Amino acid sequence: MSRLTPENELLASEIISRYPRPKSALIPLLHLAQEQDGYVADDAMEHLAELVGITPAEVLGTCSFYEMFKREPVGRYLLNICTNIACQLTGGEELLHEAEKVLGVRPGGTTADGMITLEDVECIAACTEGPCLQVNYRYEYRVDPAGLRKLVDDLRSGARTDIPHHGTLQRVRQHIPADRLGGIEAPEVAGTPAWFTARQAPPSEQKAGS
Amino acid sequence: MATNTYVAHAPGYVDNDGPKIVTRRFADPESHTLERYLATEGYDGLRKAMSMAPAEVANLVKDAVLLGRGGAGFPAGVKWGFMPPVWPRYLVVNGDESEPGTYKDRLLMERDPHQLIEGCVIACYALGLNQCFLYVRGEMALAQERIAQALNDAYANNFVGKGILGTDVDIDVVLHWGAGAYIVGEETALIESLEGNRGMPRLKPPFFPAAKGLYLKPTIVNNVETLSNLNWLLINGADAYKQYGSEKSPGTRMLAVSGHVKRPGVYEVEAGNISFRDLFYGENYCQGIRDGHELKMFIPGGGSAPWFFGDQLDLKLEASDVGAAGSMLGSGALVVMDDSTDAVRACLRLVRFYARESCGKCTPCREGTSWEEKILERILDGHGRQEDIDLLLSVGAQISPGRYPAASFEDAGLSAVPFPPRQTTICPLGPSSVAPIVSAIRRFRSEFEAKIVLDHGDHDEVDHDHEDNHDGHGHAHDADATAVAAGGH
Structure with missing residues (x-):
């Protein structure tokens, strides 16, 4: 769809400034593009390539490796059901089948109303709370079929205002005020921190010596 | 304080009666805030560390035998010592927890982000470096938000950034987040990912990250739980730490x-x-x-x-x-x-994970894991062939040659094969896929056999494929495997 908006381009430069090399910012920037459009658009990838000084093909190379980046629009909510071992033992596969029935789609598919995309995912680190799932990367634990149907109803009716639309990952962002930044430099110019050289001996001995 | 109970705001965490180091603030629903952290010895470990010379802090960590909690269990202090005297150098924190069954780093990041940040700053101080990247798994939105908020508060209050605690020490800690790839938990893949690349592991040796890591500069990669110990360890010292746990594995x-x-x-x-x-x-x-x-x-x-x-x-x-x-x-x-668990089904579930997550860099893993998956699938679908059990072991042996680690099975007269496995791949992902296969076949071979329909009578072609496989040429062809499976009925 689109390149980054001017506000997002500002955010992008702030993110880039936190890394010794611009390309390191690429994954957070791809998330930013996905937050803006709900997926990672081709134009956005071209824009990111300009911002970090690499080719669009390189951006695509990175983007296509990672499961969370969607290169086509998905539903407003991504419903990710874990079927890995701990959840399999507690009913994750049955839950996935229930979701297929309730939503009328297979994993990877999006409901006709464009609201929900279903995915079966690998272990999401809530193994004691299986079967578990995430909606736009927000957890639901020990979900039974009735709980799943209620969740789907609530998502469709707009009752789950606690869950942002697909693409929004962090609603709190790291921000380092200019006067608080220690100083991030390219690896070619960064050297030994002066404080480290000065502190080879314990502070007490330094004082005694001075 | 409630003991021996679930803690509602920390899903899954059980507050048992044992000693607590890293989870000692979990009982408090507000443990993630700077205010609560400061009221519970927060950043006291950093104060202590900065009253010492960096090398003394590193020695303390070495003395405590703080073992890495990411999987390998290597002593953090010894790992730190592998860094050559070259600058710049970096600390990368591995918060990409995604090994099936693993659930601890997420709790530490969500419930006590300041404890982790303090650990990062202490480690940076000890190692004489000023740039730390905290790599949080992409799917963990709440952990990212909690760490972002905690970092913002820590920067504003001089615990991170320029002039830490009013001294001349400058250390930046940057939140980085992934986008869904298990392999990125491997430290060299993590570094590739942090450089903005596809998360594929690097060949090591010759160079380990401690010598050539991020941007080919010396880099230490430590696990979240490992660094979360440093606040307590600096406050209480190595001897107190070693009071807990066993001699070989101190602490909790x-x-x-x-x-x-x-x-x-x-x-x-x-x-x-x-x-x-x-x-x-x-x-x-x-x-x-x-x-x-x-x-x-x-x-x-x-x-x-x-x-x-x-x-x-x-x-x-x-x-x-x-x-x-x-x-x-x-x-x-x-x-x-x-005893309600189907060993073959559990085996397939784990193998499918490795097949899906293989990064594709090494042929034995890229091809082998998906073959293992296909063979297990056809066994479970009722299209299995008698030779499939040996075929599974043979594909496994291409990824991990020799005797694969396994538990003893005394009733069958089988003794234990010690860990770790050998590998024909760069990283351990491929060999890991062999673990459920060898484990399940060695112990529950009869369950596999019971699922295999003995004679379809029409698979002459199939046997050719098999011979190919045994010769090592046989990454036969998808189409063939499918045809075979279909031909069974």
């Missing part, structure tokens, strides 16, 4: 026990001092297998670990003992399976 560690136990949970335990039996059946821990069932097998250290069985229950949770017995403690992930 977090374990996630999931599956068919009455009380699955995340427990902080003195690992070397308790046995698997204590953990699964103890009143303070999991309280036994669910009613009406008995233990069939368990995974002692994450999806990549060979399985254990009833025979291994009395082993202590000590890395060296578990390794000699044929598996690993890994990342502290225990998955308990009772």
Whole structure:
């Protein structure tokens, strides 16, 4: 769809400034593009390539490796059901089948109303709370079929205002005020921190010596 | 304080009666805030560290024998010592927790982000470096938000950034986040990912990250739980730390026990001092297998670990003992399976994970893991062939040659094969896929055989494929495998 908006381009430069090399910012920037459009658009990838000084093909190379980046629009909510071992033992596969029935789609598919995309995912680190799932990367634990149907109803009716639309990952962002930044430099110019050289001996001995 | 109970705001965490180091603030629902952190010895470890010379801090960590909690269990202090005197150097924190069954780093990041940040700053100070990247798994939105907020507060209050605690020390800690790839938990893949690339592991040796890591500069990669120990360790010292745990594994560690136990949970335990039996059946821990069932097998250290069985229950949770017995403690992930579990189905589920997550760099893993998956699938679908069991083992042997680590099976006269496996791949992902296969076939071969329809009568062509496979040429062809499976009916 689109390149980054001017506000997002500002955010992008702030993110880039936190890394010794611009390309390191690429994954957070791809998330930013996905937050803006709900997926990672081709134009956005071209824009990111300009911002970090690499080719669009390189951006695509990175983007296509990672499961969370969607290169086509998905539903407003991504419903990710874990079927890995701990959840399999507690009913994750049955839950996935229930979701297929309730939503009328297979994993990877999006409901006709464009609201929900279903995915079966690998272990999401809530193994004691299986079967578990995430909606736009927000957890639901020990979900039974009735709980799943209620969740789907609530998502469709707009009752789950606690869950942002697909693409929004962090609603709190790291921000380092200019006067608080220690100083991030390219690896070619960064050297030994002066404080480290000065502190080879314990502070007490330094004082005694001075 | 409630003991021996679930803590509602920390899903899965069970507050048992043992000593607590990294989870000691979990009882407080506001433990993630700077205010609560400062009221509970927060940043006191950093103050202590900065009253010492960097080398003294590093020595303290070495003296405490703080073992890495990411899986390999290598002493952090020794790892730190591998850095050559070259600058710039970097600290990268591995918060990409995704090993099947592993659930602890997420809790630490969500419940006590300042404890982790303090650990990062202490480690940076000890190592004489000023740039730290905290890599959080992409799917963990709340952990990212909590760390972002905590970093913003820590920067504003001089615990991170320019002039830490009013001194001349400048250290930046940057939140970085991934986008869904298990392999990025491997440290060189993590570094590739942090450079903005596809997360594929680097060949090592010749260079390990401590010598040439991020931007080919010296880089230490430490796990979240490892660094979360530093606040307590600096405040209380190495001797106090060694009061807990066993001689070989001092301190505590977090374990996630999931599956068919009455009380699955995340427990902080003195690992070397308790046995698997204590953990699964103890009143303070999991309280036994669910009613009406008995233990069939368990995974002692994450999806990549060979399985254990009833025979291994009395082993202590000590890395060296578990390794000699044929598996690993890994990342502290225990998955308990009772007698209702289909060994072949569990095996397929784990193998499918490795097939899906293989990064594709090494041929034996890229091809082998998906072959393993296909063969297991056809066995479960009723299209299995008699030779499939040996074929599975043969594909596994292409990824991990030699005798694969396995638990002893006394009734069958089989002794333990010690960990780790050998590998024809750059990283351990491919060999990990062999763990469930060898574990399940060695112990439950009859379950595989029972699923295999003995004679379809029409698979002459199939046998050719087999011979090819045994010759090592046989990454035969998808189409053939499908045709064969279909031809069975």
